[in-house]
Amino acid sequence: MTDPLDRIAAALERLSPPPPPMVDLCAHPAYVWREGVLDIARGFAPVPLDLLVGIDRQKAALLETLGRLARGHAAHDVLLWGARGTGKSALVKSAVAAVQADADAGLPAGAGLAIVEVFDVRTLPDLFVRLAGVARPFVVFVDDLGFEAPGEARTLRSMLEGGSEPRPDSVRLVVTANRRHLAPRDIAEQESAINPRDAVDDHLALADRFGLSLGFHALDQDGYLAIVAGYAQRHALAYDPAEAVNWATRRGSRSGRVAWQYVVDLAGRAGRALR
Secondary structure: OOOHHHHHHHHHHHHOOOOOOOOOOOOOOEEEEEOOEEEEOOOOOOOOHHHOOOOHHHHHHHHHHHHHHHOOOOOOOEEEEEOOOOOHHHHHHHHHHHHHOOOOOOOOOOOOOEEEEEOOHHHHHHHHHHHOOOOOOEEEEEOOOOOOOHHHHHHHHHHHOOOOOOOOOOEEEEEEEOOOOOOOOOHHHHHHOOOHHHHHHHHHOOHHHOOEEEEEOOOOHHHHHHHHHHHHHHOOOOOOHHHHHHHHHHHOOOOHHHHHHHHHHHHHHOOOOOO
16 A cells, blocks of 8 residues: 555645746847746837937947947946936846847857846846856846845845855846945944944945946936937827926926826827837
């Protein structure tokens, strides 16, 4: 007679879902890493780079760095920081797509740059193990990163520099954040710390690990209207500049995100879909 425990174990094994299939890391342009599972990012279709206006300096710097990574050259980790809705996340994805589409890159099929979006930085060591040995460069993308205390950032800091188990040479981190230094700074800590400089340095240590830091700032009215005009022209929509300004005023923000929301509203009123 079979041991009851063996039968129970076998029944539980039959009921448990099968492990997810391993994805081909040389077959797709974008992936997502969530809860320890690497999957294909379906529908990866970033906006064209030319629609991201007013950030030409940031665009050129990021393209240069990603191009180096794609060609196997030395490249920086990148921090994109600044005002919300100013195009940080959109630029990362659009720049990756632009490098992937570069016909002059001279890269073999399946060896071009890929992006992996990460939702929990604590799982990065496991992702690095998964990417190690893959003959392809990867951008590991962490969107809207922020920490409430410097101690929470130390894990990521050790991964960027000085950790006992380094990440693969073909992997670089690209991070967006609203805060330039990722963790909040409290002036009171400088008054109470035994060594004030140590407290400040702990806050800045993570941001200093990024070789390339790109700032994004709030738009003026002309910049905001230029973005509206670009979106409207692309989708053949007529718009009223005064109405566009009023739309931003009612939302208390002039940004690329607000400009896109206005164009979505225009299209909806015109009975149009945006594709």
